[in-house]
Amino acid sequence: xxxxxxxxxxxGAFIAGAAAYLGTVMLSKKMAIVAGPLGHLxxxxxxxxxxxxxxxxxxxxxxxxxGIVLIWLLEIRTKLxxxxxxxxxFATGVAAAFLFLPINKAEAALVGDIxxxxxxxxxxxxxxxxxxxxxVRLCYPEIMxxxxxxxxxxxxxxxxxxxxxxxxxxxxxxVALGVSLVGGLMTAALVAIPAAAARNFSRTLxxxxxxxxxxxxxxxxxxxxVAAYSGLPAGPLVILTSAAIFAVSVPxxxx
Amino acid sequence: xxxxxxxxxxxxxxVKNFSVTLDRTPIxxxxxxxxxxxxFVTILGPNGSGKTVLxxxxxxxxxxxxxxxxxRKPKIGYLPQGLNQMSVRDxxxxxxxxxxxxxxxxxxxxQYLSLVGLREAVLEQRAGHLSGGEFQRMLVAWVLASxxxxxFLDEPTTAMDVAxxxxxxxxxxxxxxxxxxxxxxxxxxxxIVFASSTHVLCLSRVGKPCYGVPKEVLTxxxxxxxxxAQIKFHIH
Numbered sequence: 197x198x199x200x201x202x203x204x205x206x207x208g209a210f211i212a213g214a215a216a217y218l219g220t221v222m223l224s225k226k227m228a229i230v231a232g233p234l235g236h237l238x239x240x241x242x243x244x245x246x247x248x249x250x251x252x253x254x255x256x257x258x259x260x261x262x263g264i265v266l267i268w269l270l271e272i273r274t275k276l277x278x279x280x281x282x283x284x285x286f287a288t289g290v291a292a293a294f295l296f297l298p299i300n301k302a303e304a305a306l307v308g309d310i311x312x313x314x315x316x317x318x319x320x321x322x323x324x325x326x327x328x329x330x331x332v333r334l335c336y337p338e339i340m341x342x343x344x345x346x347x348x349x350x351x352x353x354x355x356x357x358x359x360x361x362x363x364x365x366x367x368x369x370x371v372a373l374g375v376s377l378v379g380g381l382m383t384a385a386l387v388a389i390p391a392a393a394a395r396n397f398s399r400t401l402x403x404x405x406x407x408x409x410x411x412x413x414x415x416x417x418x419x420x421x422v423a424a425y426s427g428l429p430a431g432p433l434v435i436l437t438s439a440a441i442f443a444v445s446v447p448x449x450x451x
Numbered sequence: 452x453x454x455x456x457x458x459x460x461x462x463x464x465x466v467k468n469f470s471v472t473l474d475r476t477p478i479x480x481x482x483x484x485x486x487x488x489x490x491f492v493t494i495l496g497p498n499g500s501g502k503t504v505l506x507x508x509x510x511x512x513x514x515x516x517x518x519x520x521x522x523r524k525p526k527i528g529y530l531p532q533g534l535n536q537m538s539v540r541d542x543x544x545x546x547x548x549x550x551x552x553x554x555x556x557x558x559x560x561x562q563y564l565s566l567v568g569l570r571e572a573v574l575e576q577r578a579g580h581l582s583g584g585e586f587q588r589m590l591v592a593w594v595l596a597s598x599x600x601x602x603f604l605d606e607p608t609t610a611m612d613v614a615x616x617x618x619x620x621x622x623x624x625x626x627x628x629x630x631x632x633x634x635x636x637x638x639x640x641x642x643i644v645f646a647s648s649t650h651v652l653c654l655s656r657v658g659k660p661c662y663g664v665p666k667e668v669l670t671x672x673x674x675x676x677x678x679x680a681q682i683k684f685h686i687h
Contacts, residue, residue, distance in 0.1 A: 224542055317458040338641055350512055351529035352553055398543040399577060
C-alpha cells in the first residue's frame with residue numbers, strides 16, 4: 197500500500213465515519229436531505245479553491261456556513277418551508293459555481309478527489325472529524341430529545357438554540373470535509389445512506405450510532421481502495437458502496 | 452417567570468390579567484386564577500380556545516403579558532400535545548434509552564415503571580412499538596422520574612381508545628394522590644373534569660374564562676358560553 201493511499205484511506209474513513217454518525221441525528225430530525233443543498237452551496241467555494249490551488253474543504257467551509265446562516269435568516273424572515281429555502285440555496289450555489297468553475301476542474305468539485313490529499317490536510321481532517329464525533333456524541337441525548345419533541349426538550353431544560361447551533365456547526369464542518377471526499381453533488385448521501393442502512397439493522401440507539409459509523413468507514417475504505425486500483429473516481433465508489441450496504445439492509449429492516 | 456418564595460398560605464400559583472399574543476394574534480385574553488398546592492386543575496375548552504398556548508406560557512415556553520407568580524418554587528414536568536408512540540415510531544430507541552436521554556438509569560427507571568404498572572420487560576422494547584396506553588404510562592413514568600411537584604399534561608389521552616384512556620386517567624388520579632402533585636390537565640372531555648378534577652379552568656373563543664370547583668362553575672350557561680352551542684351533560 198502506498199503512502200498516498202494510506203493518507204486517502206485515513207482521511208476518507210474519518211470523514212465518512214463522523215458524517216454517518218452525524219447522519220443518525222440528521223435522519224431523526226428529518227434533515228438528512230439538507231446536507232445536499234449545503235454541499236451544492238459549497239461548490240462556489242470548491243471552485244475557488246481549485247482555481248487558486250488550495251484545499252477544497254477550506255474553500256467550501258465559509259460558503260457552507262454562509263448557506264446555513266442564510267437559510268436560518270430566510271426562514272425567520274419569510275416563514276417559508278425549509279424545503280423551499282434549501283431549493284433556493286441549492287440553485288444559487290450551483291449557478292454561482294458554474295459561472296466561474298473551469299470545466300476541466302469541474303470533476304473534483306462535483307464528485308470529490310481524495311486521491312491527492314496531503315499529510316497536513318489528513319491531520320486536519322482527523323482532528324476536525326474527531327471533534328465533530330465527540331461533540332455530537334456528548335450532545336446526542338439533548339439533540340435526540342429535541343428531534344422527538346422540541347417543547348419536551350425545552351421543558352426538560354435543554355437549551356434548544358445552543359444545541360441547534362452546535363448541531364448546525366457540526367453539519368457545516370462535515371459538509372465542508374465531505375466535499376473533498378465525494379464532491380458537492382453527493383454530500384447528502386454521505387450522511388444519509390449509512391445512517392439509513394444502520395436504522396434498518398438496529399433495534400437500539402447504541403446499535404444505530406455504532407452501525408452507521410461502521411458503515412460510513414467501510415464505504416469510504418472500500419470506495420477509495422477500489423478507486424486506487426481501477427482508476428475510477430473515489431467519490432462515486434464510496435457512495436455506491438454505502439448504497440450496496442443499504443440494499444442488503446432492506447430485507448432485514450427492523451420496522 | 453417571577454418567583455415569590457414566601458407567599459401566603461398554600462397558594463402555589465397566581466395568574467392575573469394573563470394574555471398571550473402570537474404573531475400579533477391574541478390567543479389567550481385576560482385569564483385570572485389562583486391555584487393551591489395539590490389541586491388537580493382541568494383546563495377545558497373547545498379547539499382554538501388557547502388551552503395549549505396557555506399551558507406553554509405557564510411552563511415558560513412562550514412569552515406572555517400580565518402577571519404570573521409562583522409562590523413556591525415549582526419543579527415542572529410537562530408532556531406536550533401530540534407526543535405519542537408515533538413520535539418515536541421510526542427511531543431505534545428502547546424504553547431504557549428513552550429514560551437515558553434525561554440521564555435517568557438503573558433502579559430509578561424500574562421504580563417509576565412499576566409505579567405506572569409497567570413490567571421490567573418493557574425496558575428493552577422499542578418505545579415506538581408500545582401500545583398507545585403503554586406509551587402514555589411510560590411517558591408519565593418518564594416525566595415523574597425528574598421528581599416534579601407540578602405536572603402539565605396536554606391532552607395525553609386524545610389519540611387513545613376509550614379503555615386505554617380511562618386506564619391512563621385512573622393512573623393520573625393515583626399518581627396525583629400518592630405523589631402529592633399539583634396537576635394541570637388539558638382536555639376536551641367533560642367526564643374527566645367531574646371524575647378527577649378539584650378545579651376547572653374553562654376557556655372559550657368568545658366568552659370570559661372561568662375558574663372554580665367543577666360542580667359550581669360548569670353550569671349549563673357557562674358550558675354554552677365555552678362551547679358556543681347547546682350542550683347537555685348529566686352527572687351520575
